[in-house]
Amino acid sequence: MSSFKTIIESKNAPAPIGPYSQAVEAGGFVFCSGMIPLDPATGQVNTGSVAEQTEIVMKNISGLLQTAKLEFANVVKTTIFLTDMGDFPAVNEVYGKYFKSEAPARSTVAVAGLPRGVKVEIEITCRRA
Numbered sequence: 001m002s003s004f005k006t007i008i009e010s011k012n013a014p015a016p017i018g019p020y021s022q023a024v025e026a027g028g029f030v031f032c033s034g035m036i037p038l039d040p041a042t043g044q045v046n047t048g049s050v051a052e053q054t055e056i057v058m059k060n061i062s063g064l065l066q067t068a069k070l071e072f073a074n075v076v077k078t079t080i081f082l083t084d085m086g087d088f089p090a091v092n093e094v095y096g097k098y099f100k101s102e103a104p105a106r107s108t109v110a111v112a113g114l115p116r117g118v119k120v121e122i123e124i125t126c127r128r129a
Helices: 052-069 085-096
Strands: 006-008 023-026 028-035 075-082 105-110 122-125
Touching: 006 075, 028 052, 028 075, 052 085, 052 105, 075 085, 085 122
Parallel strands: 075 105
Antiparallel strands: 006 023, 023 028, 028 122, 075 122
16 A cells, blocks of 8 residues: 555445546545446446436445545535536536535536446545545
8 A cells, every 4th residue: 555545445336447446545635536327236337317327426426435434525526527418407406416515616528428338427526624
């Protein structure tokens, strides 16, 4: 283990599908890799509506936060990747349920494609209080 960073692994979130960590903590910040709508138990992708996919992504993020002993209130920055900006309202509605007050800074980016053909991917950065 490196002296300046700690790898965070959670069974409550999907295992990485490439050479990366679910999350890395360094200097009081936790940097979480992008989450796509994969079932943590089976690794199967959800091919439902973008709202359904976003709900699974947010639940997976919640599982990772729990393992790291953090909450959504600790999230300081998010980045949302969408394959269709027309999905923005549906994603925003689901996403907004998880941030009741003091929402984090956020970027939303349209991309040509995402892993496994999903419609949404979300990454977060957290700060320990």
